[in-house]
Amino acid sequence: GSARMGLVYDGNDTEFSSRIRVVFKMAGETDGGLAFGASVRADQAGVANSGGTAMSAGTVFISGAFGKLTFGDNDSAANVLVGHVSGVGFTGLGDYNELGYLGNTDTSALYEYSTGALSFALSAGQTTATVVTPTGVIDEQAVAVAAKYSTDTFSVALGYEQFGDDEQVTLGGSATFSGATVKAVVADRDSWADTHYALSVDYAIDATTITAFYTDQGPIDTYGIGAAYDLGGGASVLGGIVDDGFDTIAEVGLTFSF
Amino acid sequence: GSARMGLVYDGNDTEFSSRIRVVFKMAGETDGGLAFGASVRADQAGVANSGGTAMSAGTVFISGAFGKLTFGDNDSAANVLVGHVSGVGFTGLGDYNELGYLGNTDTSALYEYSTGALSFALSAGQTTATVVTPTGVIDEQAVAVAAKYSTDTFSVALGYEQFGDDEQVTLGGSATFSGATVKAVVADRDSWADTHYALSVDYAIDATTITAFYTDQGPIDTYGIGAAYDLGGGASVLGGIVDDGFDTIAEVGLTFSF
Amino acid sequence: GSARMGLVYDGNDTEFSSRIRVVFKMAGETDGGLAFGASVRADQAGVANSGGTAMSAGTVFISGAFGKLTFGDNDSAANVLVGHVSGVGFTGLGDYNELGYLGNTDTSALYEYSTGALSFALSAGQTTATVVTPTGVIDEQAVAVAAKYSTDTFSVALGYEQFGDDEQVTLGGSATFSGATVKAVVADRDSWADTHYALSVDYAIDATTITAFYTDQGPIDTYGIGAAYDLGGGASVLGGIVDDGFDTIAEVGLTFSF
Incomplete structure (x- = not known):
C-alpha cells in the first residue's frame, strides 16, 4: 500500500491533502508453470471537502514464455512503454509533466513481451465501447501498439x-550520465493543433533528488521544479512549485510506501 | 480471493470480460467454545464499458452445538440447500441453468443445522422490508425453510x-455414478404460469469436465454445453455455448482461485 | 476488524441488524526513527433494507518525539480528548449518550502530544471548507484545541x-472507585439555547458490566440502561433499553472483535 499527507497551494488557497491506498495482490502458478495473479486497490482520498472513496484499478493476468496478458483496468500500450517525463511534488501537482495518452475503455486487454533489451506491448479497449452524443452513437474502440x-x-x-x-x-x-537523468517525450495527436513536447531532468545527490520539467502543450507552456528527500524505510519528503500557465501552485508533503 | 478473464460473445458482439474479488475472512472462538466469524468481499468487475466496483456480500455468524446463525447478505434457506444444476462458461453465461429463488431482503438471518446425512435451514428477510408502489406499500417480508x-x-x-x-x-x-453426476431441480412458484424444470450432467475425464444442461422455464427453453480443464494451482480454462431461447451466446476464459 | 449481529426494536418494529468492518493498517519507520502509518476501513453494514457499503475512515500519520500528526478522516481535538459518557447496546442504540461535537470537514489535520499524565490535541478542518446556501456561501473552517x-x-x-x-x-x-466508573460531560454550544449534560455509571462484576446513562439535552432528556457479558476471545453479548424522549427502544446482540 501507499499513503501521503501534505499541504497543497492551488494558486488561491492552501489545503490539507491526504490519500491512503491499500493494494491486494493475489498470485498462483499452474502445474504447467504459467504464473497468474490479480490485484485490486482500496482507495481513501480526500482533497478539500470531497472525500472520495472507491475500490479500483483491478487487473487479472496470466504470464509465461509467451509473455504476459492482463485484463481489466489497463493503461494503453503506448502509456505503459513510453510513459511520462518526471513530475514534482507529493501528489504530482496537477501532473502537468504528462502530455496525455488517448487511453482506452475498460475492460481492456494488454499484452506485453520482453526479450533482452527489447520490449513490446499491444493493447485493446473494450470492443463494444461507444458513447451516445446528440449526433449519434460514436464508436470508441481503441487499439495501441508500442516498442521500447x-x-x-x-x-x-x-507508441501508436x-x-x-x-x-x-x-x-x-531517456539518458543517464554523471548522476543526472534526462527524459523527453514528443506527442503528436490528430485532434491537437500542435505537436506537444515535454522534458525533465532528475539530479540525485545522496538522499536528495532535484527535479525540473518543462512542457510545451500548444498554447500553454508549463514548468516546475521540486526536490525529494528520502527519509528511509519507505518515507520521503517532497516539495514542488509549478507554473501551470495561469497560476503558480506549490505543495510540500510526505509520501509513505508499505 | 478469485479472479477471471476471457471473451464473451453475447449474440452480437464479442467483449472482454474480467472480474477480481478479494474476500476478507475473520474468525474467533469464545471461552465457551462457540465459533464466530465474519467475511466481506471487495469486488472489481468490468463488463463492456461499465466498471462496477463495490464492497459486498458481508456476513457475520456464530456457531456451536446448536448449529450456525448468520446475519447479513444471505441467500434464502431454499437456495442454500437445494441450489442449482450445473452451468457452463467462466462467468456462467447468463446463469440460464438457474431457475431462481424468491430470495429475501437484507439484513437477513439464516439458521443452519446438520446431523449426520440430514441438513436443515431456516431463513428470514428483514422484518420491516417493504416496497412503495402506485397502489400502496407492499410488505416484502420473506421466510424460507429447507431440508436436505x-x-x-x-x-x-x-425447500419452501x-x-x-x-x-x-x-x-x-443429484446422483453420481460411473464418473457422471446428474442433477435435477423442479420449481413451482405461485406467480409463474408453469412449473419450471432444470437438468444437468457433469462428466469428468482426468482434468477435464464436460457439462450439459437443459431448462424448461415455461415459454422459454434454454440449453448449454461446456468444458472445463483444470490447469492446477487453482487455475482452470472454461468454455461454453448456450442457447438462451433467442440467441446463441458463447464464451471462453480463465478462472483463478487464490 | 470487527462485526456485530442482533435485533433492534425501534419503538415500532424489531429489525435484524448486522455490520462487518475490516481495518487495514500499514506501518513503517524512517531511518531517523520517526514512525509512520496509515489505516483504511472496509465496511459492510445493513440496517433494515438499506445495505450500505463503503471504504472509509482513512487516516495517515507520522509520529516522533514531537508528537503525532494525522491527516484524513479525524475527529476534532475536543472529541478525541473529552469524548463521551458510556452508552448501551451492541449498536449504541442511537448514541443518545453522546452530546455531540462540532467536528470538522475532511481532509482534516490532528496534532497530538502527551507528556506524563497530560495530553494535548489541536485539530483543523479543511482550510477551504464551505457550504452553499440560498443566502450565500458559508465558511465552514474549523479549529479545535483540547487538553486532558x-x-x-x-x-x-x-475542549474548545x-x-x-x-x-x-x-x-x-471520569472517576473509578470500588468497581464503578462514573463519567460526566458538560457541553455549551453557542447555537444551543441550553447547556447540555451527560452522566454515566459503569459497574463491573466479573465478566458482566452494567451501564446506565442520563442526558439533559435542552428540551429532551434521555436515559438508558444496559448490560454486557464478555464471552472471551473478543466476543460479547450486549443488551440495552433507552428512552429517547419519545419512544422506548431496545436491542440485544453480539459483538466480535478480530
Missing part, C-alpha cells in the same frame, strides 16, 4: 494509439 | 419460500 | 471547538 529499447544508460520508446477517430504517435527517450 | 438428505452417491433436497404474497416450492436431487 | 489530565483513578478534560460561526466548550471527567 532500454539499456542501463539510455532508453528509447515509440487509435481511439475512435483520433490517433496519437508518441516518442520518448 | 445427502450421501456420497446421491442427495435430495426440498414465502416472499410478500408469493410462494415457491423447490425440489432438487 | 488523567491518572489511574480519575481524568479531567477540556470553532466551526464556521459556531463555538463549543466541552468539559469532561
